[in-house]
Amino acid sequence: MTFREGALHCDGVPMDAIARATGTPVYVYSGGAIRAAHAALDGAFQGYPHTLHFALKANSTLAVLRLLRGLGCAADANSGGEIEAALRAGFEPSQIVFTGVGKTRDELDGAVALGVKAINIESDGEAERIDAIARARGVKARVALRVNPDIDPNTHAHISTGLRFNKFGVPLEFAAALLRRIAAMPGLDPVGIHVHLGSQIVDVAPLGRAAQALADLATEVRAAGVPLRHIDLGGGLGVAYDGLTAADPQAYAAAVLPAIRPTGLHLIIEPGRYLVAPAGALVGSVADTKAYDGSPRFIVLDTGMTELIRPMLYEAFHRIVAVTPRPGAEGPCEVVGPLCETSDTLGHDRRFGPVEVGDLLAVLDAGAYGFVMASNYNRRRFPAEVLVDGGGWRVIRRRQTFDDLFATEE
Ligand SMILES: Cc1ncc(COP(=O)(O)O)c(C=O)c1O
Numbered sequence: 077m078t079f080r081e082g083a084l085h086c087d088g089v090p091m092d093a094i095a096r097a098t099g100t101p102v103y104v105y106s107g108g109a110i111r112a113a114h115a116a117l118d119g120a121f122q123g124y125p126h127t128l129h130f131a132l133k134a135n136s137t138l139a140v141l142r143l144l145r146g147l148g149c150a151a152d153a154n155s156g157g158e159i160e161a162a163l164r165a166g167f168e169p170s171q172i173v174f175t176g177v178g179k180t181r182d183e184l185d186g187a188v189a190l191g192v193k194a195i196n197i198e199s200d201g202e203a204e205r206i207d208a209i210a211r212a213r214g215v216k217a218r219v220a221l222r223v224n225p226d227i228d229p230n231t232h233a234h235i236s237t238g239l240r241f242n243k244f245g246v247p248l249e250f251a252a253a254l255l256r257r258i259a260a261m262p263g264l265d266p267v268g269i270h271v272h273l274g275s276q277i278v279d280v281a282p283l284g285r286a287a288q289a290l291a292d293l294a295t296e297v298r299a300a301g302v303p304l305r306h307i308d309l310g311g312g313l314g315v316a317y318d319g320l321t322a323a324d325p326q327a328y329a330a331a332v333l334p335a336i337r338p339t340g341l342h343l344i345i346e347p348g349r350y351l352v353a354p355a356g357a358l359v360g361s362v363a364d365t366k367a368y369d370g371s372p373r374f375i376v377l378d379t380g381m382t383e384l385i386r387p388m389l390y391e392a393f394h395r396i397v398a399v400t401p402r403p404g405a406e407g408p409c410e411v412v413g414p415l416c417e418t419s420d421t422l423g424h425d426r427r428f429g430p431v432e433v434g435d436l437l438a439v440l441d442a443g444a445y446g447f448v449m450a451s452n453y454n455r456r457r458f459p460a461e462v463l464v465d466g467g468g469w470r471v472i473r474r475r476q477t478f479d480d481l482f483a484t485e486e
Pocket of ligand 1: 131133134152175272274275276310311312313346347348349350444
C-alpha cells in the first residue's frame with residue numbers, strides 16, 4: 077500500500093477505484109505484499125530443512141489460502157472449520173497440523189480419520205483421548221506435544237501464550253515423561269514437539285530461548301527412544317503496526333537455528349500475522365463528522381468493530397489514512413465506527429486534514445485477525461474482500477446479503 081500522486085494505491089491499483097466499485101466496507105489485500113513477506117521469511121531459513129505452516133486463524137479466506145499454498149506453504153488449523161478451509165483451499169491432509177486448546181471429540185476423530193500431519197496435543201487427557209480414537213479406527217495417529225516453556229514473549233497479555241499461567245500446552249518439566257508415555261501408547265506416533273509463545277513478537281530473544289528449550293527436550297526424549305521427526309516453533313513474528321518496528325526474519329532465523337540445527341530435526345514454523353497483516357487494508361467511507369466546542373472532532377466511518385475488532389480487543393494500534401487526502405490543516409480527531417458501543421473506536425487521538433462525508437479512509441495492516449474476527453453484531457453484514465494480484469483485482473468474497481444474514485434462522 078503506497079501513496080502515488082496523492083492517492084493510496086495497492087500494487088499499483090488506486091484504492092479509490094476498488095472501493096467505489098465494491099462499496100464499503102471492503103478488505104483489500106495485496107498479493108505482492110503476501111509474496112514479499114513469504115519470500116523474506118522462507119528465505120531466512122534457506123539452508124535448513126523447514127516448512128512454513130500458515131496459521132489459518134490469521135486469515136482463512138480461500139483465495140488467500142490458495143495463494144499461500146501456491147507459494148509452498150502448508151497449513152496450521154485451529155478447529156474443524158479451519159481444517160475444512162485448508163482442504164477446500166487444496167491443502168493435503170499431510171500438510172495440515174492441527175492445534176487447539178479445546179479440541180472436541182468430533183474434531184479429533186475427524187483429524188485422525190483424515191490422517192493429518194500432526195495433532196498438537198495439549199494435555200495428558202487429550203493424549204489418551206486421541207489414542208482411544210486411533211485404536212478404535214485401527215490406525216496410529218501422528219501427534220506432537222505442545223510444551224509450555226514459561227517464557228515471556230514481551231507482547232500484549234491477551235496474545236501471550238507461553239507463560240505458565242496461560243492455558244496452553246504442558247509445562248516443560250512434565251513434557252519428557254508425557255512424551256515417553258505417548259510413545260508407549262499403541263494408537264499414537266509421537267512425531268514432534270511444539271511451542272507457541274504468543275503473537276506480535278518483535279524481540280526474537282524469547283523465541284531463541286524457546287527453541288533451545290525444545291531442542292534440549294528433543295535430545296532428552298530421543299535418547300529415551302522417542303522417535304521425533306520435527307520441532308514446531310509455532311508462529312508469533314510481529315509486524316510494524318506503527319510503520320516502524322517489525323520482527324526481522326533474518327534475526328529470527330539467527331536466534332533459533334543454532335539451537336535447532338544440532339538436532340537435525342525438520343523445522344516447522346506457523347506464521348500467521350507476518351505473512352498477511354501488512355498486505356491488507358480495511359477501507360471504509362466517512363458516514364458523518366462532528367466537531368463541537370469542548371468535544372473531540374469525530375470522524376464516523378461506516379466500518380468499526382464488526383469488521384476489525386483488534387483495537388477494541390487488544391488496544392491494538394492501526395495506522396489510518398485518507399485514501400485521497402484533501403489539502404488543508406490537520407487537527408486532532410477520533411476515528412470511530414457506527415456501532416452502538418463506546419469502545420467502537422478505530423483510532424484515538426489521530427490527526428487528519430479536512431474530511432467530508434463520503435471520503436474513503438483506509439485502516440492499514442489489517443490483513444491478519446481482521447475479517448476472521450468479523451461479526452454480525454447490530455445485524456451488520458460481513459464486508460467484501462478483494463485481492464489485488466497479477467496486475468488486476470477481483471472480489472474474492474462478496475459482501476454478505478440480507479438473505480445470507482437470515483438464512484440459518486427459523
Ligand atoms: C498455535 C499457534 N500457531 C500459530 C499462530 C500464529 O501466530 P502469528 O499470527 O502471531 O504468527 C498462533 C496464533 O496465536 C497460534 O496460537
